[in-house]
Amino acid sequence: MLQLQADLHTHTIASTHAYSTVTEMAQAAAETGLRLMAITDHGPASPDAPHLWHFHNYKILPRRLSGVWLLKGVEANIIDDQGTLDMDEKELSFCEWVVASYHTSCVSFPRESVRITQGYRKICEHPAVDVIGHCTTDAFPCDYRAVLSCCKEYGKLVELNESSIQWKAGAMKNAREVFALCKQMEVPIVVNTDAHFSGLVGKIPLAEQLLSDLAFPHSLIVNLDADRIMELAAKKRGIRFSGAYDN
Numbered sequence: 255m256l257q258l259q260a261d262l263h264t265h266t267i268a269s270t271h272a273y274s275t276v277t278e279m280a281q282a283a284a285e286t287g288l289r290l291m292a293i294t295d296h297g298p299a300s301p302d303a304p305h306l307w308h309f310h311n312y313k314i315l316p317r318r319l320s321g322v323w324l325l326k327g328v329e330a331n332i333i334d335d336q337g338t339l340d341m342d343e344k345e346l347s348f349c350e351w352v353v354a355s356y357h358t359s360c361v362s363f364p365r366e367s368v369r370i371t372q373g374y375r376k377i378c379e380h381p382a383v384d385v386i387g388h389c390t391t392d393a394f395p396c397d398y399r400a401v402l403s404c405c406k407e408y409g410k411l412v413e414l415n416e417s418s419i420q421w422k423a424g425a426m427k428n429a430r431e432v433f434a435l436c437k438q439m440e441v442p443i444v445v446n447t448d449a450h451f452s453g454l455v456g457k458i459p460l461a462e463q464l465l466s467d468l469a470f471p472h473s474l475i476v477n478l479d480a481d482r483i484m485e486l487a488a489k490k491r492g493i494r495f496s497g498a499y500d501n
């Protein structure tokens with residue numbers, strides 16, 4: 255069984271189409287054996303995003319909850335084909351983990367492969383971004399090999415998203431192609447639930463089957479070891495993972 259130590263894309267009731275509090279999410283994370291969880295509610299372009307104060311006030315949340323280390327992050331929206339996010343540098347500075355994703359509700363340009371590919375390539379150059387979120391849906395076609403090559407070049411983690419491959423059109427089929435390429439190109443990945451309910455935190459049955467079918471190397475799945483993520487966060491943002499409120 256593939257046991258994650260870190261789930262790095264989850265939502266709380268701060269996004270109104272999610273249904274659990276951060277306390278409930280952390281308890282569920284502890285119960286499922288996680289050592290680390292990132293909460294990543296939606297950036298402001300999403301119709302049900304929290305107010306920006308949600309991110310500004312992150313300092314009051316402890317570093318550890320129910321024995322699980324917390325990264326207080328965001329799922330920021332890529333809003334064009336130039337790699338622009340819906341949060342500026344100052345707002346992103348309040349966040350400790352940044353997943354960058356395309357969502358149909360947050361873009362108005364024609365979703366053509368050449369433009370989506372360019373958007374992903376540009377977002378790879380964004381220094382605040384840690385993860386390229388769910389790039390496998392039919393809604394955002396792109397040149398996977400070109401995008402993955404940029405992810406590798408700029409050190410962005412490619413996400414295999416359990417929720418996406420379960421619910422989004424084409425995502426499972428496309429994920430087989432994307433993660434076969436990640437294996438071939440040796441691109442590091444993270445497997446996240448994108449849980450919108452506490453019962454789903456840390457549970458990845460479909461992703462596990464897909465990775466098993468591909469004989470995907472565990473050494474490329476960065477969040478099988480929470481220490482690897484904590485090292486990244488420490489190096490990039492100076493987070494110390496010691497006392498309850500240490501930053």
Ligand SMILES: [Zn+2]
Nearest residue numbers: 329355387388
């Ligand atoms: Zn998303």
Ligand SMILES: [Zn+2]
Nearest residue numbers: 263265329448
């Ligand atoms: Zn999400």
